[in-house]
Every structure is written in structure tokens, then in C-alpha cells.
Ligand SMILES: O=C(CO)COP(=O)(O)O
């Protein structure tokens with residue numbers, strides 16, 4: 001079997017040629033509700049595209065209805081599963097690789113909540129998606145978090161559980177594992193070391209100051225991850241395009257947190 005297709009798509013996702021990645025997701029509506037920023041999706045997508053992230057993740061219907069005008073500008077990751085506000089520990093498969101191919105996707109992504117009673121079904125679905133993705137030469141991203149009902153909430157960010165979640169993805173053939181940040185680069189370096197797949201982190205709840213997210217971006221790259229996949233705090237920010245450029249300066253430009261904050265202030269000022 002030729003693996004050229006996967007290499008071509010991976011090169012589009014990692015197009016800056018430094019092996020690093022800044023993804024933005026707008027896959028939250030079915031999982032968490034139609035929150036601010038997603039209720040004005042056309043406008044939000046235009047602003048996100050203007051920031052030139054390495055990829056945008058969304059479900060198939062959104063891609064079909066709202067992404068055509070941006071087609072080919074920013075790589076598309078088609079999210080093929082979702083959890084729901086009513087059952088947040090179960091990601092259900094709602095799309096497949098063939099549909100993603102038809103949409104021109106550069107990767108598919110699947111969620112998988114581990115450490116609970118719903119793990120076996122989700123692991124089986126992820127294993128099947130890995131097989132399908134491989135047969136189409138499609139990179140597979142998995143959003144894997146230890147948030148199941150068999151562990152206490154204070155375990156969700158502990159290195160031991162995050163390591164388990166990340167490793168599970170790698171064992172199943174995932175190319176890019178997206179998981180939770182453990183909170184410090186030393187423990188996260190152990191997660192990365194134990195995971196023979198590329199690793200990125202999610203932003204998590206919005207509402208923290210920008211320095212928190214910038215420091216996270218800086219620290220995870222320092223810990224050996226390839227970057228971040230941020231959602232809510234970016235698309236709910238007043239000027240998402242400038243914010244993406246500032247985060248990109250950390251991921252791709254090796255800027256410090258202070259330099260990135262200064263860049264953001266400069267870019268926002270320019271628009272006044
Ligand atoms: O990738 C994500 C959701 O798919 C990350 O989103 P948040 O930054 O909102 O946690």
C-alpha cells in the first residue's frame with residue numbers, strides 16, 4: 001500500500017516545515033451547545049481563516065455549508081464524532097473518511113473519552129476509524145481525554161491519566177493526539193515521551209487571561225509537543241485573526257509569551 005497520500009496531507013497540515021502545528025476547532029456546537037462565536041459562524045470562520053492557522057476542524061455539514069468560500073486556503077480537518085451536553089463521556093461516530101475525502105479534507109478527527117464505562121465502544125470506533133483512514137491515506141487526529149466515570153474529576157489533568165489517554169491513541173494508529181495539558185512542562189514531557197504519535201493540547205475552558213494560554217502554548221512545545229489545537233478562547237476573542245497570529249508566533253516563531261502579547265497589542269492597534 002502506498003502511503004504517499006498521507007504524507008501529502010500531513011505536509012499540508014504541517015506546512016510551515018518546522019514540524020509544528022496550530023489548529024483551530026469549531027466543533028463544539030453539538031457537544032456543548034451553540035455558544036457565542038458559533039452562533040455567528042460565517043463571520044467567525046472568516047475571522048479564523050484571516051489568522052492563517054495550520055488547520056480548521058469542523059463537522060461535515062458546517063464544512064459543506066460554510067467552508068466553500070475558504071476552500072483550499074486553510075487545511076480542513078473533518079470531525080467525525082461528537083459527545084453531547086447530555087452524555088459528555090461518550091463520543092458517537094457521525095461521519096466517515098469517505099465523506100471527508102469528498103469534502104477535500106486533509107485529516108479526519110475523532111473524539112474518545114477514556115477511563116470510564118463508555119471507553120470500550122469508543123476505542124472500538126477509533127480503531128475502526130484508524131483502519132479506514134489508513135486505507136485512504138488520510139491522517140487521523142484524535143481528541144482523547146481521561147474524563148470517564150471511573151476516575152475522579154481531580155484526575156482529569158494528572159500526568160498518569162493523560163499519559164494513558166495519549167498512549168492509547170498512539171497504540172491505535174492515531175497520527176496526532178490531542179489531549180489535556182497536565183499544567184507543567186515537566187510532567188507533560190513525560191506524556192510526550194510515552195506517546196509515539198505527535199501530540200497537541202486543547203485550550204480548555206475559556207475565561208482565563210491570555211497569558212495563561214500563551215504560556216501553555218510555549219510550555220507544551222518546550223515539552224516536545226508539536227503545538228496546540230485551540231477552540232473557545234480563540235473564536236470567542238474580539239479579534240481572533242490577530243490572536244491566532246500571536247499564538248502562531250510562539251508555535252512557529254519561537255516568540256516568548258511577552259513577545260507574543262506585544263505582537264497581539266501591536267496587531268490590534270494597527271486595526272484601530
Ligand atoms: O480542540 C478543541 C475542541 O475540539 C479544543 O477546544 P477548546 O480550546 O475550546 O478546549
Ligand SMILES: N[C@@H](CC=O)C(=O)O
Nearest residue numbers: 027028031032143202
Ligand atoms: N473536541 C471538543 C469537542 C467539543 O467541545 C473537545 O475536545 O472538547
